[in-house]
Amino acid sequence: MESYLISKDANGILFYTINRPEKRNAVNDEIMDGLEVAISMAKAEEIKALVITGAGDRAFCSGGDLSVFHLLKTKEDAYPMLSKMAKIISELLLLPKPTVALMNGVAIGGGCEIATACDFRLGRKEMKAGFVQGNLAITTGWGGGSILCEKFPASTALKMLTDGTMLSADELLNIGFLDHIFEGDPYTNCTAFLGKLIEKEVGVLSAYVAILRRKWSDASILERIEQEAINCATLWGKEIHHQKVEEFLRK
Numbered sequence: 451m452e453s454y455l456i457s458k459d460a461n462g463i464l465f466y467t468i469n470r471p472e473k474r475n476a477v478n479d480e481i482m483d484g485l486e487v488a489i490s491m492a493k494a495e496e497i498k499a500l501v502i503t504g505a506g507d508r509a510f511c512s513g514g515d516l517s518v519f520h521l522l523k524t525k526e527d528a529y530p531m532l533s534k535m536a537k538i539i540s541e542l543l544l545l546p547k548p549t550v551a552l553m554n555g556v557a558i559g560g561g562c563e564i565a566t567a568c569d570f571r572l573g574r575k576e577m578k579a580g581f582v583q584g585n586l587a588i589t590t591g592w593g594g595g596s597i598l599c600e601k602f603p604a605s606t607a608l609k610m611l612t613d614g615t616m617l618s619a620d621e622l623l624n625i626g627f628l629d630h631i632f633e634g635d636p637y638t639n640c641t642a643f644l645g646k647l648i649e650k651e652v653g654v655l656s657a658y659v660a661i662l663r664r665k666w667s668d669a670s671i672l673e674r675i676e677q678e679a680i681n682c683a684t685l686w687g688k689e690i691h692h693q694k695v696e697e698f699l700r701k
């Protein structure tokens with residue numbers, strides 16, 4: 451089974467689907483590489499938006515693949531993985547096309563980081579999401595913390611990051627993290643949400659998103675994301691992080 455799927459619909463929307471439902475759509479190197487391919491494909495003239503979603507109805511993305519990444523022990527081990535995904539998420543953030551996180555299920559840790567980098571977040575009614583990295587004695591490491599602090603009020607962002615709790619769809623809507631809650635078929639709901647947007651010319655869409663991309667670039671977002679990856683790598687190498695991950699893997 452392919453670990454990710456990339457497809458385009460008749461409206462010019464490109465879909466990137468993490469296709470590891472048996473692992474709650476956890477991110478490994480292949481998923482990272484696939485996302486980079488999708489971001490590159492989304493730059494094509496005919497593409498009006500990039501949508502990221504997960505296979506199945508349980509999980510959008512459960513973050514980094516702990517069965518793989520827990521083998522990374524030191525700061526030097528972890529930094530290349532963190533920096534690789536931080537660069538890909540930076541490209542997602544600055545893509546000159548509108549982006550959507552179609553959150554078909556739970557989003558945890560790095561899964562929330564991917565969603566935060568998107569312009570819009572749609573959540574299935576039953577979904578929950580949480581930046582749980584703090585419970586694993588690390589921080590966000592793929593840029594999600596920097597982007598959250600860029601996009602949301604400081605207190606909202608810091609509360610989400612430092613609480614490390616799972617929030618319901620209604621709670622996420624109330625704080626502005628979700629733009630829309632849906633029931634039923636994710637694709638139908640996503641195309642309905644983008645209904646007016648896909649009527650516009652690509653040049654108009656690109657010009658509008660450029661206003662945001664320019665604002666974030668002027669605010670040195672890329673440097674902040676790189677520093678986040680370095681800080682996460684430093685915490686990653688500490689023993690307490692490995693103990694916390696072992697506790698999860700033993701459950």
Ligand SMILES: CC[C@H](C(=O)O)C(=O)SCCNC(=O)CCNC(=O)[C@H](O)C(C)(C)COP(=O)(O)OP(=O)(O)OC[C@H]1O[C@@H](n2cnc3c(N)ncnc32)[C@H](O)[C@@H]1OP(=O)(O)O
Binds near residue numbers: 473508556586
């Ligand atoms: C920089 C990124 C950062 C990092 O990598 O350090 C992070 O993303 S930190 C956050 C890492 N992610 C997590 O801590 C999430 C762990 N998973 C869960 O809490 C649950 O699995 C949940 C809520 C996503 C789904 O719960 P549910 O009851 O529906 O399923 P199971 O727990 O029974 O899991 C089913 C199956 O999936 C495997 N699984 C789930 N999440 C991961 C993951 N992140 N990495 C690897 N594998 C994962 C789980 O082990 C089960 O596999 P099985 O072979 O069936 O035992």
